[in-house]
Amino acid sequence: xxxxxxxxxxxxxxxxxxxxxxxxxxxxxxxxxxxxxxxxxxxxxxxxxxxxxxxxxxxxxxxxxxxxxxxxxxxxxxxxxxxxxxxxxxxxxxxxxxxxxxxxxxxxxxxxxxxxxxxxxxxxxxxxxxxxxxxxxxxxxxxxxxxxxxxxxxxxxxxxxxxxxxxxxxxxxxxxxxxxxxxxxxxxxxxxxxxxxxxxxxxxxxxxxxxxxxxxxxxxxx
Amino acid sequence: xxxxxxxxxxxxxxxxxxxxxxxxxxxxxxxxxxxxxxxxxxxxxxxxxxxxxxxxxxxxxxxxxxxxxxxxxxxxxxxxxxxxxxxxxxxxxxxxxxxxxxxxxxxxxxxxxxxxxxxxxxxxxxxxxxxxxxxxxxxxxxxxxxxxxxxxxxxxxxxxxxxxxxxxxxxxxxxxxxxxxxxxxxxxxxxxxxxxxxxxxxxxxxxxxxxxxxxxxxxxxxxxxxxxxxxxxxxxxxxxxxxxxxxxxxxxxxxxxxxxxxxxxxxxxxxxxxxxxxxxxxxxxxxxxxxxxxxxxxxxxxxxxxxxxxxxxxxxxxxxxxxxxxxxxxxxxxxxxxxxxxxxxxxxxxxxxxxxxxxxxxxxxxxxxxxxxxxxxxxxxxxxxxxxxxxxxxxxxxxxxxxxxxxxxxxxxxxxxxxxxxxxxxxxxxxxxxxxxxxxxxxxxxxxxxxxxxxxxxxxxxxxxxxxxxxxxxxxxxxxxxxxx
Numbered sequence: 200x201x202x203x204x205x206x207x208x209x210x211x212x213x214x215x216x217x218x219x220x221x222x223x224x225x226x227x228x229x230x231x232x233x234x235x236x237x238x239x240x241x242x243x244x245x246x247x248x249x250x251x252x253x254x255x256x257x258x259x260x261x262x263x264x265x266x267x268x269x270x271x272x273x274x275x276x277x278x279x280x281x282x283x284x285x286x287x288x289x290x291x292x293x294x295x296x297x298x299x300x301x302x303x304x305x306x307x308x309x310x311x312x313x314x315x316x317x318x319x320x321x322x323x324x325x326x327x328x329x330x331x332x333x334x335x336x337x338x339x340x341x342x343x344x345x346x347x348x349x350x351x352x353x354x355x356x357x358x359x360x361x362x363x364x365x366x367x368x369x370x371x372x373x374x375x376x377x378x379x380x381x382x383x384x385x386x387x388x389x390x391x392x393x394x395x396x397x398x399x400x401x402x403x404x405x406x407x408x409x410x411x412x413x414x415x416x417x418x419x420x421x
Numbered sequence: 422x423x424x425x426x427x428x429x430x431x432x433x434x435x436x437x438x439x440x441x442x443x444x445x446x447x448x449x450x451x452x453x454x455x456x457x458x459x460x461x462x463x464x465x466x467x468x469x470x471x472x473x474x475x476x477x478x479x480x481x482x483x484x485x486x487x488x489x490x491x492x493x494x495x496x497x498x499x500x501x502x503x504x505x506x507x508x509x510x511x512x513x514x515x516x517x518x519x520x521x522x523x524x525x526x527x528x529x530x531x532x533x534x535x536x537x538x539x540x541x542x543x544x545x546x547x548x549x550x551x552x553x554x555x556x557x558x559x560x561x562x563x564x565x566x567x568x569x570x571x572x573x574x575x576x577x578x579x580x581x582x583x584x585x586x587x588x589x590x591x592x593x594x595x596x597x598x599x600x601x602x603x604x605x606x607x608x609x610x611x612x613x614x615x616x617x618x619x620x621x622x623x624x625x626x627x628x629x630x631x632x633x634x635x636x637x638x639x640x641x642x643x644x645x646x647x648x649x650x651x652x653x654x655x656x657x658x659x660x661x662x663x664x665x666x667x668x669x670x671x672x673x674x675x676x677x678x679x680x681x682x683x684x685x686x687x688x689x690x691x692x693x694x695x696x697x698x699x700x701x702x703x704x705x706x707x708x709x710x711x712x713x714x715x716x717x718x719x720x721x722x723x724x725x726x727x728x729x730x731x732x733x734x735x736x737x738x739x740x741x742x743x744x745x746x747x748x749x750x751x752x753x754x755x756x757x758x759x760x761x762x763x764x765x766x767x768x769x770x771x772x773x774x775x776x777x778x779x780x781x782x783x784x785x786x787x788x789x790x791x792x793x794x795x796x797x798x799x800x801x802x803x804x805x806x807x808x809x810x811x812x813x814x815x816x817x818x819x820x821x822x823x824x825x826x827x828x829x830x831x832x833x834x835x836x837x838x839x840x841x842x843x844x845x846x847x848x849x850x851x852x853x854x855x856x857x858x859x860x861x862x863x864x865x866x867x868x869x870x871x872x873x874x875x876x877x878x879x880x881x882x883x884x885x886x887x888x889x890x891x892x893x894x895x896x897x898x899x900x901x902x903x904x905x906x
Contacts, residue, residue, distance in 0.1 A: 394641045397576060406609060
């Protein structure tokens, strides 16, 4: 008998225990948060993981913040998920700051993308949503938005709109994954920079993924 | 590292004297439950949250075969190749074949207990394929050939100087250091070059969603996200019980898993993969293999009592509160799974005969059962294993023990016989008493004294004391009370 059938037959022939009805799904205090509370919670949770939130009024402010980050972190090269991210023109931002940038469109295949992603000082991406509950951002990966840009470079800068900030994970799942036909090949929750505490319980950031994460939240994204 | 399950007592004695281990166990036993409690207290109703998760796990157990079939259907529909493996040998062979067919020289692995259980690294390496661990704790245990000290932090106890020596030898760092950040930095740099050129990755699975065919991994370091993004070929391996009904259940579960595991509200990364990459995506696996491995689970499932072991979500909370684990650490358990979950699971996987020390090393205090977010009753399982062993022994005939049990049973059912027995036994037994306790008797029942004393028998039985009290002139509590009022 094939292994699959053998395993399933054994499971099915075992004594059945009736499935007991579940209790009601518990509510979470975050569910009733208003916008201000969501932003505040998002910031506190992100900061607890050493992530930094910038609330910016317009794209000029965003460019100014990005320029500051480039200087402060001494970033010499970028890889970006798109040329325009929430209205910020990445090519011009980078040329103003005299740093090279690559985009997914520059690559035909995996190996060259991998080289660029592992060599870049920073990855700048859009974030599809934020979750206030834990200061989490979420990215849906697709042909226009490869996975490595937000995980391979040592710095990750994510740009999101305040309109995409939700109280709890469930809101996001409903919003983006209700339609089973459009499930992305991968989507990820990201909460702060890569972390470990595997040696002596001493915690530090930047184990394999980004050492730092910056979230730029567009407050007036129309 | 394959550890030896037969050396429980010996290793435990060594570990009790190991100051490094004792220091970390102290830290774990004090810190981890506190962090967990702080994490859980962020729920408006922590008890309700726990009950809900226990209900999800109970449902997984009740509906396991149909959920697995649904998962297989959904994952296959999304383009994943689902393979079933009966045991370690089959799973290891499948992975070796996939690696050989693709001509890869090395593979990288995300932290996964199931690949540890089946000895995948050793198998691949002995067949000429380099297998690299990527989780910092596992990089350390792999390079030092150590068994896991803790489910979550397998090398948390290893002194940095020891890590430094091993890393230096392997070329992971260039100069000696005892700074954990520098050691981690060395591993980061070393492994980045491997991630960059990786052709085949292997990950475990925290949750396999039946509804959508999605595989979910939770992690902090980002190694799993790199393994799921960089190479062309990805193998994900799960044991039967990783399946979960819906995406909504899985998302709720991440909250409880993280809080119970490390006290975090959520791990840094939760990556959810549904099928391989779409054809026009630049990264992500071109082919995704999902191996559903039995390795003894369906046999565990056949018994309605042991079935509940499969509720486990591998959070490690039971270790941190166990009065035995927090004294002896992970090494004595001699397998991938230490602490209370190891004590209930390993005997099922490795056989009851070889693991008797595991299910006896328990005070039945019930802390593991109380803290378990999945709702496993470890103490009752351990008791049933002990009973099974005794039943087995009876057939083999332990004459002295059986004779004594019959004698006690007869005495207990006849008062006069009992009193006679007591009066006869008292002087014999109390000859061995020191300060009111007996800690050894040279005949017959030494096994008892391995881990406990016997109280010396009092000079009078309860009935005799009672009779004395009745004839005593001191007024009873009740009458005294009446006089006062």
